[in-house]
Amino acid sequence: MRSPQPRKQFAQHWLRSEKALSKIVKSALLSPSDRLLEIGPGTGILTTQLLSVAQSVVAVEIDTDLCKNLVKRFGDLDNFLLLQGDILTLDIKGQLQDFPNFQNLNKVVANIPYNITGPIVEQLLGTIAEPNPNPYELIVLLVQKEVAQRITAHAGSKTFGALSVRVQYLADCDYICDVPAKAFYPPPKVDSAVIRLRPRPIEHPASNPSYLETLLKLGFSSKRKMLRNNLQSVVSRDQLTQLLEQLEINPQVRAEDLSVEQWVNLANLLETTELVTDI
Numbered sequence: 001m002r003s004p005q006p007r008k009q010f011a012q013h014w015l016r017s018e019k020a021l022s023k024i025v026k027s028a029l030l031s032p033s034d035r036l037l038e039i040g041p042g043t044g045i046l047t048t049q050l051l052s053v054a055q056s057v058v059a060v061e062i063d064t065d066l067c068k069n070l071v072k073r074f075g076d077l078d079n080f081l082l083l084q085g086d087i088l089t090l091d092i093k094g095q096l097q098d099f100p101n102f103q104n105l106n107k108v109v110a111n112i113p114y115n116i117t118g119p120i121v122e123q124l125l126g127t128i129a130e131p132n133p134n135p136y137e138l139i140v141l142l143v144q145k146e147v148a149q150r151i152t153a154h155a156g157s158k159t160f161g162a163l164s165v166r167v168q169y170l171a172d173c174d175y176i177c178d179v180p181a182k183a184f185y186p187p188p189k190v191d192s193a194v195i196r197l198r199p200r201p202i203e204h205p206a207s208n209p210s211y212l213e214t215l216l217k218l219g220f221s222s223k224r225k226m227l228r229n230n231l232q233s234v235v236s237r238d239q240l241t242q243l244l245e246q247l248e249i250n251p252q253v254r255a256e257d258l259s260v261e262q263w264v265n266l267a268n269l270l271e272t273t274e275l276v277t278d279i
Contacts, residue, residue: 017183
Protein backbone atom coordinates (compact mmCIF):
# COMPACT_ATOMS: atom_id res chain seq x y z
CA MET A 1 0.00 0.00 0.00
CA ARG A 2 1.34 3.39 -0.97
CA SER A 3 2.18 5.68 1.92
CA PRO A 4 -0.29 8.57 2.15
CA GLN A 5 1.02 12.10 1.70
CA PRO A 6 0.31 14.99 4.08
CA ARG A 7 -2.76 16.98 3.15
CA LYS A 8 -2.94 20.75 3.42
CA GLN A 9 -6.70 20.67 4.02
CA PHE A 10 -6.08 18.88 7.34
CA ALA A 11 -2.98 20.96 8.19
CA GLN A 12 -0.94 17.76 8.39
CA HIS A 13 2.70 17.98 9.48
CA TRP A 14 4.08 14.66 10.63
CA LEU A 15 6.62 14.55 13.41
CA ARG A 16 9.85 12.74 12.49
CA SER A 17 12.11 13.63 15.43
CA GLU A 18 12.85 10.81 17.86
CA LYS A 19 14.09 13.40 20.37
CA ALA A 20 10.78 15.25 20.28
CA LEU A 21 8.82 12.02 20.50
CA SER A 22 10.81 11.02 23.56
CA LYS A 23 10.06 14.37 25.20
CA ILE A 24 6.34 14.01 24.54
CA VAL A 25 6.16 10.49 25.94
CA LYS A 26 8.28 11.35 28.97
CA SER A 27 6.22 14.45 29.81
CA ALA A 28 3.01 12.37 29.72
CA LEU A 29 4.19 10.42 32.78
CA LEU A 30 2.70 7.25 31.35
CA SER A 31 1.86 4.14 33.37
CA PRO A 32 0.42 0.72 32.41
CA SER A 33 -2.97 1.75 33.79
CA ASP A 34 -3.38 4.82 31.56
CA ARG A 35 -6.21 4.99 29.05
CA LEU A 36 -5.16 7.52 26.43
CA LEU A 37 -6.79 9.70 23.83
CA GLU A 38 -4.60 10.54 20.84
CA ILE A 39 -5.85 13.22 18.44
CA GLY A 40 -4.63 13.01 14.87
CA PRO A 41 -2.33 9.96 15.01
CA GLY A 42 -1.28 10.51 11.41
CA THR A 43 1.20 7.83 10.39
CA GLY A 44 1.23 6.32 13.89
CA ILE A 45 4.76 7.22 14.92
CA LEU A 46 3.62 8.51 18.33
CA THR A 47 0.90 5.88 18.57
CA THR A 48 3.51 3.11 18.51
CA GLN A 49 5.22 4.48 21.62
CA LEU A 50 1.95 5.08 23.46
CA LEU A 51 0.71 1.55 22.80
CA SER A 52 3.90 0.07 24.21
CA VAL A 53 3.19 1.57 27.64
CA ALA A 54 -0.49 2.41 28.12
CA GLN A 55 -3.36 0.07 28.89
CA SER A 56 -5.25 1.41 25.88
CA VAL A 57 -5.14 4.10 23.19
CA VAL A 58 -8.20 5.61 21.50
CA ALA A 59 -7.01 7.36 18.34
CA VAL A 60 -9.22 9.89 16.54
CA GLU A 61 -8.32 10.50 12.89
CA ILE A 62 -10.29 12.43 10.28
CA ASP A 63 -8.32 11.33 7.19
CA THR A 64 -9.78 8.16 5.66
CA ASP A 65 -6.52 7.20 3.92
CA LEU A 66 -4.60 7.47 7.17
CA CYS A 67 -7.27 5.41 8.91
CA LYS A 68 -6.71 2.57 6.44
CA ASN A 69 -3.01 2.57 7.19
CA LEU A 70 -3.56 2.76 10.94
CA VAL A 71 -5.93 -0.21 10.84
CA LYS A 72 -3.39 -2.18 8.82
CA ARG A 73 -0.65 -1.30 11.29
CA PHE A 74 -2.41 -1.54 14.65
CA GLY A 75 -5.77 -3.20 13.98
CA ASP A 76 -4.78 -6.51 15.52
CA LEU A 77 -3.71 -4.99 18.85
CA ASP A 78 -6.09 -5.44 21.78
CA ASN A 79 -5.24 -2.05 23.29
CA PHE A 80 -5.84 0.05 20.15
CA LEU A 81 -9.16 1.54 19.03
CA LEU A 82 -9.50 3.85 16.02
CA LEU A 83 -12.37 6.32 15.67
CA GLN A 84 -12.73 8.05 12.32
CA GLY A 85 -14.08 11.57 12.50
CA ASP A 86 -13.57 15.19 13.46
CA ILE A 87 -12.39 15.58 17.07
CA LEU A 88 -14.46 18.78 17.38
CA THR A 89 -17.76 17.10 16.54
CA LEU A 90 -17.24 13.43 17.40
CA ASP A 91 -19.17 12.09 20.38
CA ILE A 92 -16.30 10.11 21.88
CA LYS A 93 -18.18 9.04 24.99
CA GLY A 94 -21.05 7.77 22.88
CA GLN A 95 -18.69 6.00 20.49
CA LEU A 96 -17.06 4.16 23.39
CA GLN A 97 -20.28 2.79 24.90
CA ASP A 98 -19.72 -0.57 23.25
CA PHE A 99 -16.02 -0.69 24.15
CA PRO A 100 -15.71 -0.91 27.95
CA ASN A 101 -11.96 -1.53 27.80
CA PHE A 102 -11.48 1.91 26.23
CA GLN A 103 -13.74 3.98 28.46
CA ASN A 104 -12.74 6.37 31.26
CA LEU A 105 -9.94 8.02 29.31
CA ASN A 106 -7.60 9.73 31.77
CA LYS A 107 -4.91 11.35 29.61
CA VAL A 108 -4.53 13.04 26.24
CA VAL A 109 -1.31 12.92 24.22
CA ALA A 110 -1.38 14.47 20.76
CA ASN A 111 0.26 16.39 17.94
CA ILE A 112 -2.73 18.54 17.05
CA PRO A 113 -3.52 20.62 13.93
CA TYR A 114 -2.44 24.19 14.61
CA ASN A 115 -5.45 25.73 12.90
CA ILE A 116 -7.85 24.27 15.48
CA THR A 117 -5.66 24.41 18.60
CA GLY A 118 -7.97 26.82 20.43
CA PRO A 119 -11.16 24.79 19.91
CA ILE A 120 -9.37 21.55 20.85
CA VAL A 121 -7.98 23.02 24.09
CA GLU A 122 -11.44 24.38 24.92
CA GLN A 123 -13.02 21.00 24.24
CA LEU A 124 -10.52 19.21 26.48
CA LEU A 125 -10.58 21.70 29.37
CA GLY A 126 -13.94 23.36 28.98
CA THR A 127 -14.31 27.09 29.58
CA ILE A 128 -14.25 29.36 32.61
CA ALA A 129 -18.05 29.39 32.59
CA GLU A 130 -18.38 25.67 31.82
CA PRO A 131 -15.34 23.62 32.88
CA ASN A 132 -15.10 20.02 31.71
CA PRO A 133 -17.14 18.14 34.35
CA ASN A 134 -14.95 15.05 33.86
CA PRO A 135 -11.49 16.54 33.46
CA TYR A 136 -8.53 14.59 32.18
CA GLU A 137 -5.74 13.87 34.62
CA LEU A 138 -3.11 15.20 32.25
CA ILE A 139 -2.93 16.63 28.71
CA VAL A 140 0.24 16.77 26.61
CA LEU A 141 0.02 18.66 23.32
CA LEU A 142 2.41 19.56 20.54
CA VAL A 143 1.31 23.00 19.37
CA GLN A 144 2.58 26.10 17.60
CA LYS A 145 5.34 27.69 19.68
CA GLU A 146 3.62 31.08 19.84
CA VAL A 147 0.46 29.49 21.24
CA ALA A 148 2.50 27.44 23.73
CA GLN A 149 4.16 30.63 24.96
CA ARG A 150 0.80 32.35 25.38
CA ILE A 151 -0.79 29.46 27.24
CA THR A 152 2.10 29.10 29.70
CA ALA A 153 3.00 32.81 30.03
CA HIS A 154 3.38 34.48 33.41
CA ALA A 155 1.56 37.68 34.35
CA GLY A 156 3.61 40.72 33.41
CA SER A 157 5.06 39.23 30.25
CA LYS A 158 4.17 40.45 26.76
CA THR A 159 2.77 37.05 25.81
CA PHE A 160 0.35 36.91 28.76
CA GLY A 161 -3.19 37.40 27.49
CA ALA A 162 -6.80 36.32 27.75
CA LEU A 163 -5.89 32.80 26.55
CA SER A 164 -3.33 32.53 29.36
CA VAL A 165 -5.94 33.41 31.97
CA ARG A 166 -8.62 31.14 30.50
CA VAL A 167 -6.37 28.09 30.45
CA GLN A 168 -4.51 28.76 33.71
CA TYR A 169 -7.81 29.28 35.52
CA LEU A 170 -8.56 25.60 34.80
CA ALA A 171 -5.15 23.93 34.78
CA ASP A 172 -1.51 24.09 35.76
CA CYS A 173 0.52 24.70 32.59
CA ASP A 174 4.08 23.60 31.84
CA TYR A 175 6.23 24.53 28.85
CA ILE A 176 8.17 21.33 28.15
CA CYS A 177 10.41 21.99 25.15
CA ASP A 178 10.81 23.62 21.75
CA VAL A 179 10.39 21.55 18.60
CA PRO A 180 11.91 23.11 15.45
CA ALA A 181 10.10 23.12 12.12
CA LYS A 182 12.70 20.76 10.64
CA ALA A 183 11.45 18.04 13.00
CA PHE A 184 8.34 17.66 10.79
CA TYR A 185 7.50 16.54 7.29
CA PRO A 186 6.65 18.73 5.58
CA PRO A 187 8.19 21.42 7.82
CA PRO A 188 5.62 24.03 8.89
CA LYS A 189 6.37 27.73 8.55
CA VAL A 190 6.59 28.10 12.34
CA ASP A 191 8.35 26.38 15.21
CA SER A 192 6.45 24.25 17.68
CA ALA A 193 6.55 23.35 21.36
CA VAL A 194 5.33 20.70 23.75
CA ILE A 195 3.10 21.80 26.63
CA ARG A 196 1.58 19.89 29.52
CA LEU A 197 -1.74 20.83 31.11
CA ARG A 198 -2.85 19.43 34.45
CA PRO A 199 -6.54 20.15 35.06
CA ARG A 200 -7.27 20.77 38.76
CA PRO A 201 -9.97 22.09 41.05
CA ILE A 202 -10.31 25.83 40.55
CA GLU A 203 -8.18 27.46 43.23
CA HIS A 204 -9.84 30.89 43.26
CA PRO A 205 -13.27 30.55 41.63
CA ALA A 206 -15.08 33.49 40.12
CA SER A 207 -18.45 34.21 41.72
CA ASN A 208 -19.82 34.75 38.21
CA PRO A 209 -17.63 32.88 35.69
CA SER A 210 -19.47 34.28 32.66
CA TYR A 211 -18.83 37.80 33.92
CA LEU A 212 -15.10 37.00 34.26
CA GLU A 213 -14.99 35.76 30.65
CA THR A 214 -16.64 38.95 29.42
CA LEU A 215 -14.30 41.08 31.50
CA LEU A 216 -11.26 39.32 30.03
CA LYS A 217 -12.49 39.98 26.51
CA LEU A 218 -12.87 43.67 27.28
CA GLY A 219 -9.69 43.94 29.33
CA PHE A 220 -7.47 42.48 26.63
CA SER A 221 -9.22 44.22 23.73
CA SER A 222 -6.34 46.68 23.41
CA LYS A 223 -3.22 45.54 25.23
CA ARG A 224 -1.42 48.86 24.76
CA LYS A 225 -4.02 50.70 26.82
CA MET A 226 -4.27 50.79 30.59
CA LEU A 227 -6.96 48.54 32.01
CA ARG A 228 -9.08 51.44 33.22
CA ASN A 229 -9.38 52.61 29.60
CA ASN A 230 -10.37 49.21 28.25
CA LEU A 231 -13.05 48.74 30.91
CA GLN A 232 -14.74 52.14 30.54
CA SER A 233 -17.85 50.47 29.14
CA VAL A 234 -18.16 48.60 32.44
CA VAL A 235 -16.99 51.08 35.03
CA SER A 236 -15.72 54.66 34.97
CA ARG A 237 -11.98 55.34 35.13
CA ASP A 238 -12.20 56.98 38.54
CA GLN A 239 -14.33 54.22 40.01
CA LEU A 240 -12.03 51.51 38.64
CA THR A 241 -9.03 53.35 40.06
CA GLN A 242 -10.63 53.16 43.50
CA LEU A 243 -11.39 49.46 43.11
CA LEU A 244 -7.86 48.68 41.92
CA GLU A 245 -6.41 50.52 44.90
CA GLN A 246 -8.75 48.55 47.15
CA LEU A 247 -7.20 45.38 45.70
CA GLU A 248 -3.70 46.86 46.12
CA ILE A 249 -3.19 46.96 42.36
CA ASN A 250 -1.46 49.84 40.55
CA PRO A 251 -4.24 51.94 38.92
CA GLN A 252 -2.08 52.31 35.80
CA VAL A 253 -1.90 48.56 35.32
CA ARG A 254 -2.40 46.93 31.92
CA ALA A 255 -4.39 43.76 31.40
CA GLU A 256 -1.32 41.53 31.05
CA ASP A 257 0.03 42.68 34.43
CA LEU A 258 -2.78 41.05 36.45
CA SER A 259 -2.34 37.46 37.61
CA VAL A 260 -5.17 34.95 37.25
CA GLU A 261 -6.03 35.40 40.92
CA GLN A 262 -6.09 39.19 40.55
CA TRP A 263 -8.40 38.92 37.53
CA VAL A 264 -10.77 36.78 39.57
CA ASN A 265 -10.63 39.17 42.52
CA LEU A 266 -11.31 42.14 40.25
CA ALA A 267 -14.21 40.38 38.52
CA ASN A 268 -15.73 39.39 41.85
CA LEU A 269 -15.45 42.94 43.18
CA LEU A 270 -16.79 44.53 40.00
CA GLU A 271 -19.64 42.07 39.77
CA THR A 272 -20.86 42.89 43.27
CA THR A 273 -20.49 46.67 43.19
CA GLU A 274 -23.47 48.82 42.34
CA LEU A 275 -21.23 51.11 40.27
CA VAL A 276 -20.90 48.64 37.43
CA THR A 277 -22.82 48.94 34.18
CA ASP A 278 -24.49 45.73 33.00
CA ILE A 279 -22.57 43.87 30.30
